Amino acid sequence: MKKEYNRPPTREDFTRNPEYEKLEEEIVSFWKCNHENITCVVTMTDGRESIKDVCKLCGHAGGSQSRKKFTQKEQSKMHRTTTSGLIDYRQKHHEKLERLINQQKSIKEDIITNHSESWWEWYKEYLLSPEWKDKRQLVMGRARNVCESCGSNAAKQVHHIAYDHVGNEPLWELKAVCDECHEVLHSEKVTYD
Numbered sequence: 001m002k003k004e005y006n007r008p009p010t011r012e013d014f015t016r017n018p019e020y021e022k023l024e025e026e027i028v029s030f031w032k033c034n035h036e037n038i039t040c041v042v043t044m045t046d047g048r049e050s051i052k053d054v055c056k057l058c059g060h061a062g063g064s065q066s067r068k069k070f071t072q073k074e075q076s077k078m079h080r081t082t083t084s085g086l087i088d089y090r091q092k093h094h095e096k097l098e099r100l101i102n103q104q105k106s107i108k109e110d111i112i113t114n115h116s117e118s119w120w121e122w123y124k125e126y127l128l129s130p131e132w133k134d135k136r137q138l139v140m141g142r143a144r145n146v147c148e149s150c151g152s153n154a155a156k157q158v159h160h161i162a163y164d165h166v167g168n169e170p171l172w173e174l175k176a177v178c179d180e181c182h183e184v185l186h187s188e189k190v191t192y193d
């Protein structure tokens with residue numbers, strides 16, 4: 001019996017997925033940018049020019065530096081940008097971050113779907129196992145083959161009131177029920193048995 005499916009996905013189900021992990025790393029490095037600065041002449045909104053270290057990865061700008069630190073020649077060679085150029089840059093960086101996060105989210109959803117599919121596969125197998133047959137017999141015996149929901153019809157099926165311990169369930173998580181009651185129990189919650 002494949003017990004490992006009998007649980008919700010854990011952190012490992014995600015970290016085992018290389019695509020998910022790669023995105024995680026990218027997102028973290030985007031989020032906590034190790035700025036790669038270049039010194040730029042930034043034209044401010046009021047038209048003044050200021051020398052700043054600007055990160056070429058995320059557009060983050062440091063404080064203004066004294067122009068005296070740089071020769072005219074150095075200043076003329078500097079990359080030039082504007083305040084709104086920096087805002088655009090940060091906007092683009094932000095959009096890319098958002099795209100990465102959404103990509104990761106959809107991978108996460110796939111992992112959860114696959115996980116629950118394999119869980120249901122395992123569960124269907126379990127319902128055919130001798131272990132389940134024995135347990136079913138015990139529940140039916142406890143109920144003396146009478147539905148534990150309506151108390152009048154003959155019990156035909158065994159219903160899980162919780163799925164927390166499936167495969168290893170205590171008998172009190174199982175109820176003997178008639179077909180009618182079972183249908184009612186499942187009309188609100190779509191499950192298998």
Ligand SMILES: [Zn+2]
Pocket residue numbers: 033034035036055056057058059060
């Ligand atoms: Zn940066």
Ligand SMILES: [Zn+2]
Pocket residue numbers: 147148149150151152153177178179180181182
């Ligand atoms: Zn009943």
Ligand SMILES: [Zn+2]
Pocket residue numbers: 158159160182185186192193
């Ligand atoms: Zn049921």
